[in-house]
Amino acid sequence: MKQRQDCQALDAADALRPLREHFTLPAGVIYLDGNSLGVLPAATEARVQQVIRQEWGTDLIKSWNTAGWMELPRRIGNKIAWLVGAGEDEVTVADSTSLNLYKVLAAALRIAGEDRPERRVILSERSNFPTDLYIAESLAAQQGYTLKLFDHVDELPALINAELAVLMLTEVNYRTGYKHDMAGVTQLAHAAGALVIWDLAHSAGAVPVDLKGADADFAIGCGYKYLNGGPGAPAFVWAHPRHVDRFWQPLSGWLGHAAPFQFTPNYTPAPGIGRYICGTPAILSTAALECGVDVFLASEPMGGMPALRKKSIALTELFIELVEARCGLKAQGAFSDLGVRLASPRDAARRGSQVCLSLAAPLHEAGYAVIQALIARGVIGDFRAGDPSRLDEVPHILRFGFTPLYLGFTEVFDAVEHLRQVLASGEWKQSQFNQKAAVT
Amino acid sequence: MKQRQDCQALDAADALRPLREHFTLPAGVIYLDGNSLGVLPAATEARVQQVIRQEWGTDLIKSWNTAGWMELPRRIGNKIAWLVGAGEDEVTVADSTSLNLYKVLAAALRIAGEDRPERRVILSERSNFPTDLYIAESLAAQQGYTLKLFDHVDELPALINAELAVLMLTEVNYRTGYKHDMAGVTQLAHAAGALVIWDLAHSAGAVPVDLKGADADFAIGCGYKYLNGGPGAPAFVWAHPRHVDRFWQPLSGWLGHAAPFQFTPNYTPAPGIGRYICGTPAILSTAALECGVDVFLASEPMGGMPALRKKSIALTELFIELVEARCGLKAQGAFSDLGVRLASPRDAARRGSQVCLSLAAPLHEAGYAVIQALIARGVIGDFRAGDPSRLDEVPHILRFGFTPLYLGFTEVFDAVEHLRQVLASGEWKQSQFNQKAAVT
Structure with a gap:
């Protein structure tokens, strides 16, 4: 099983690591929700300001042509x-x-x-x-x-x-x-x-x-x-x-x-x-x-999409391995003591850039609270409701997206440790994590 | 006929004049194209920056709820x-x-x-x-x-x-x-x-x-x-x-x-x-x-839409009266020496917040160049092509929008003076005004 220093070594050796500088990432956050809303590129604020101030504000209608x-x-x-x-x-x-x-x-x-x-x-x-x-x-x-x-x-x-x-x-x-x-x-x-x-x-x-x-x-x-x-x-x-x-x-x-x-x-x-x-x-x-x-x-000089895919697979594989080892997750279909189950394909070739977990009964309703407790710790994933009438087939999902453009291996390690602690401590049971917002 | 100082007096007495401060208007421009692309409100740049930097960049996915x-x-x-x-x-x-x-x-x-x-x-x-x-x-x-x-x-x-x-x-x-x-x-x-x-x-x-x-x-x-x-x-x-x-x-x-x-x-x-x-x-x-x-x-404390409409009518009436007096425009259907014709209703009750002119043959093809010459002088209107097969019924249009939120009477006066000069001097014939862009 990989330790935190192994993950730090992977980050140090990651040729794609400089791409992280193209983004403005909030401090203290491990963002595993780029599959829902991607993060802010570093160039965006200035570019939109230029569009507003110069192209719209000053040049007005002619920007349809000139800009x-x-x-x-x-x-x-x-x-x-x-x-x-x-x-x-x-x-x-x-x-x-x-x-x-x-x-x-x-x-x-x-x-x-x-x-x-x-x-x-x-x-x-x-x-x-x-x-x-x-x-x-x-x-x-x-x-x-x-x-x-x-x-x-x-x-x-x-x-x-x-x-x-x-x-x-x-x-x-x-x-x-x-x-x-x-x-x-x-x-x-x-x-x-x-x-x-x-x-x-x-x-x-x-x-x-x-x-x-x-x-x-x-x-x-x-x-x-x-x-x-x-x-x-x-x-x-x-x-x-x-x-x-x-x-x-x-x-x-x-x-x-x-x-x-x-x-x-x-x-x-x-x-x-x-x-x-x-x-x-x-x-x-x-x-x-x-x-x-x-x-x-x-990213093209660094290998473009094939290189990004390779890193994406390494990130999702690492996440699954760590959840298996640290949260008791075993093979797909097998339930750990903490009720964690892999809801994504184990075969990387059949998997996108995300990993989903579900929780077994009696915990399967707790997925929302687990995600809220993780968010309170700065690990942002999301919750996607299952089909209440057949949760065994369509369970509630804890969804984690792994964006190789900006995500590092150490962040994956830390995210799993947070997940382990949330599940093991039962902190997800705290009432503030169980109040559903109107939308999630 | 109103003189420039009459228009300055109208501006000084205009209770809606403070609304102009809600916009960032480019210097040296009389913008008569708010019916195509409205101008930049003063609040927009900071608001969009807040959305980008704080709501998206920092708060990320939770802004769907919290923001x-x-x-x-x-x-x-x-x-x-x-x-x-x-x-x-x-x-x-x-x-x-x-x-x-x-x-x-x-x-x-x-x-x-x-x-x-x-x-x-x-x-x-x-x-x-x-x-x-x-x-x-x-x-x-x-x-x-x-x-x-x-x-x-x-x-x-x-x-x-x-x-x-x-x-x-x-x-x-x-x-x-x-x-x-x-x-x-x-x-x-x-x-x-x-x-x-x-x-x-x-x-x-x-x-x-x-x-x-x-x-x-x-x-x-x-x-x-x-x-x-x-x-x-x-x-x-x-x-x-x-x-x-x-x-x-x-x-x-x-x-x-x-x-x-x-x-x-x-x-x-x-x-x-x-x-x-x-x-x-x-x-x-x-x-x-x-x-x-x-x-x-x-604008509500200043009378809202009814007050804005009253000013809009005053602006468009002023424009028409000044074009009639200074550019030789007479009643609808009558052509001036310079070929200007009113293409909008003369009755304010049947007119929106814009005034359109057309040019009679042999000048009617010159509308595009006249608008370009006006734009070069800082008077922004736009050109809308007519139906080439029946220009008498659907002529090329010189379109001027009058937005009472930010437009003043003196600007209307100055716009008409520019139009008069462009038509009288023939400067619209200069080649740079006759090169059509791919789009207008």
Whole structure:
């Protein structure tokens, strides 16, 4: 078992360690929640101040041209494209993940409806992030499709069949961190004649993604998690070049028009991914996103995403090993004295950049309080509620994200020690940790 | 005719003059483009810095609760509700104007489709801002409606008939500043059994709006024009309480769910306007919007929107009178020696807070260069292209917005003098004013 000084040695030897200087991290905090809200890049405050003071305050309307506001979503899109294996000019920043999913799912259903109108099923995962399911539920009802949800990945091969129009998956599950085999699943779906949409909310900036290599059809992703774009940062969207010009997407706002400043009454979509832009982009939030994405570009000389993935795996492996050794966690499915269970895949290849734990009965309801007690100690993870009617299958989750851009091995060691103490001391039982906020 | 010293006296006597201190205005600029991008409120930079440095950078994920991020769209919505005559908890900030129009038009079509399924027409104005028409075109095609467009307001009564499902109008026209009679038109449409959506992009913060008094059905509006929310600031949306809970809107993202943090796979819309929220709000841009809206609250002791409207009319009347007197502009339809024509209503009651001019042949193509020459002199207006195939009906427009929150009468005087000089000297013919940027 690794000791604290071993972890210090790992930090000292970590070639990616200088990337930490690209962030402003709060003192006394071990932040394991970059999968929910990424931390503040060091460049963001000054950049947004520049946008506010100079570009907006002084240069005003002309900044749409002179400050490049109009090109901003596409410029950042190109930087993200590099991260996710898409081509130049194939990605744009726009709106939110939910809205981008509406666009690509609507487009995919139009393509499927034209090419294979007899197929009436949209397939996704019951444990997918709910917004994906809500958007799919809306479009399924609107267009007469059936939304089918599977519970276990081993059901997938049987469900990828001649009924299937569109398979819509989040590559890395927000609850468990389970990472689908993007290339393999896409190949399976294509062989069965279906289209595949990938939600990269927990992938972009977390794991290497190769959309073109996997031959995916559409993808969307989030700006405020691993990309460190700031709270509610705009999202991104990609459509494979073979699909992108085939139809409009339905959210046909003026900045997706081929010539928005001709102010023509009829919509003519812009060529390429530009048609996936809808209204005027929120420039302050978009400019902040670029600062987050730029850190990944700065990581390129140090090996970029493959090097980050290697460190991410080392961090999550270390966390699991330490929890096993220090909190009594054994193999998946086995419960420790303290009731800790690994809720993420033990196989690093099937795991994103997060590790989730659950607590066994009678403690499983205590997950919220355990997270609150950890937060009081400066270890920030989060709690994701399970399904109260079947907690054995969908337990409450203690979720810990590991962002290799700024997280060190010693922090992982210290986080596990805090977790051990919280569980062993029973301090999570204190009343202040058991008062649920309206939202978490 | 008023002289410059008369305008200085008007400024000295202007009870709203102190509101100017709520803004950071660039030196040497007369900004007549607040109808495109509002100026920077004095409070915004510090507020956004606080969001970035403290709420995001230091407090991180817990700011969703402790900093009120989760409530922010509704809190600002309530402030906007006061401006537009909506009730408490009936307005929310969300997404963009285009996206909010998609939501309310989809909802209106569902209501119309259930109550009056034989009606298959959506009616709007050909000169409406194009994004409204593009969204309507999309939904009309998707749901089998016909989008009809009228050219002149006097066609309206005949088109409000038993075929009409939804009438969708922008109260103040973005090109001409023509202001519809919201109460009268809504009454006419309701009497004919149709629903009415009002786009308040050029109304909110510009003219008093009384949505409930007019008995409107739905409304949307823009955050970055007269509300001074910053480039691409989020928009707002209102649905009358009689409609709001009746259906989902189709952009059913997770933050429109009744209980988003229960993470249930099925969508249950939040009660009330909360269901018109889709994904996670862009917090930086949303926080900036609140600073803009707050200036209107600060105007309340000075008379609020009625007093602002009175000043707005005084400013636009002064501009028109001075252009008439100094640039040879006579009555609407009459052309001066310099080819200037009033393209906005002469009747202040039918005019928003802007005045548009057009140039007669052979100068009508020169509008862009005239605006560029004015900008070079520090007078910022904008150019909106007409319809090249019928410039007599839809001419190129020189557009000047008059924001009573910060604009003074002397600035109006000086702006007209600059315009006179640009036209009289022919300096607009200089080549640097005739090189069109990619976008304007």
